[in-house]
Amino acid sequence: MPSSLPQRSAVINRITKETKIQVSLSLDGGALEYLPNNEEFAPETISAPNTPIPYQDETHHASQTSDKQEIWIWTGVGFLDHMLHAWAKHAGWSLRVRCKGDLAIDSHHTSEDTFIALGSAFSQALGSRTGLQRFGHCYAPLDESLSRAVLDISSRPFFEGDVEFKHDKIGELQSDMIHHGLDSWAKEARVTLHVDIIKGRNDHHRAESAFKALAGACAMACRRVEGKEGEVVSTKGVL
Numbered sequence: 001m002p003s004s005l006p007q008r009s010a011v012i013n014r015i016t017k018e019t020k021i022q023v024s025l026s027l028d029g030g031a032l033e034y035l036p037n038n039e040e041f042a043p044e045t046i047s048a049p050n051t052p053i054p055y056q057d058e059t060h061h062a063s064q065t066s067d068k069q070e071i072w073i074w075t076g077v078g079f080l081d082h083m084l085h086a087w088a089k090h091a092g093w094s095l096r097v098r099c100k101g102d103l104a105i106d107s108h109h110t111s112e113d114t115f116i117a118l119g120s121a122f123s124q125a126l127g128s129r130t131g132l133q134r135f136g137h138c139y140a141p142l143d144e145s146l147s148r149a150v151l152d153i154s155s156r157p158f159f160e161g162d163v164e165f166k167h168d169k170i171g172e173l174q175s176d177m178i179h180h181g182l183d184s185w186a187k188e189a190r191v192t193l194h195v196d197i198i199k200g201r202n203d204h205h206r207a208e209s210a211f212k213a214l215a216g217a218c219a220m221a222c223r224r225v226e227g228k229e230g231e232v233v234s235t236k237g238v239l
Helices: 080-092 108-126 175-188 201-221
Strands: 007-014 017-028 064-066 070-074 093-100 135-142 143-154 156-160 192-200
Touching: 017 108, 017 143, 064 080, 070 080, 070 201, 080 093, 080 108, 080 201, 093 108, 108 156, 108 175, 135 201, 143 201, 156 175, 192 201
Parallel strands: 070 093, 156 192
Antiparallel strands: 007 017, 017 093, 064 070, 135 143, 143 192
């Protein structure tokens, strides 16, 4: 597609009594619109207790910068950061996420609200939803694990998935929050999403293969199709 096409991007602030989240997303990669460096949202620590690190620090485990992408994610839940990093990287997105949540309780609100905010940013960045490939699918392995994701940018929010794990937690992330998080993202993103972990023994591998498959499906479905600019890819005439 011509490079003159506008970048599809969004900036979201989501504040509740349980979480404070800022998301900056570009579906086409490249430079991000920077969010105000508001201390209300800045994470207090990254890895070592009582060690303040500015949000743009590139030594954080879920950060990566190149000419094509800017990725920096901090939710306070390391495995969630890792999954969102993989999702953004393989979808071709630039993504910055900052979340301060009530982790003294557990990872539930932080995880759920991060997926909600990311879904809202995704929907806003898509804009009119015209000229898209619309459908996307991807299989992704990670060692012994294999997952499949199928996505329809349909404006019909629905999630179905076989996303089960052996253990209650993967790192500090409650493993059932992966299913719940994907469901929350699909509803807020207004997409139909199916994700199935087909096989695998290691929970980390199972989860990561699922997010990499989701990333590939997103990259395909969001692709702008030359010659279909402005076209609604639906027999209904509307998405």
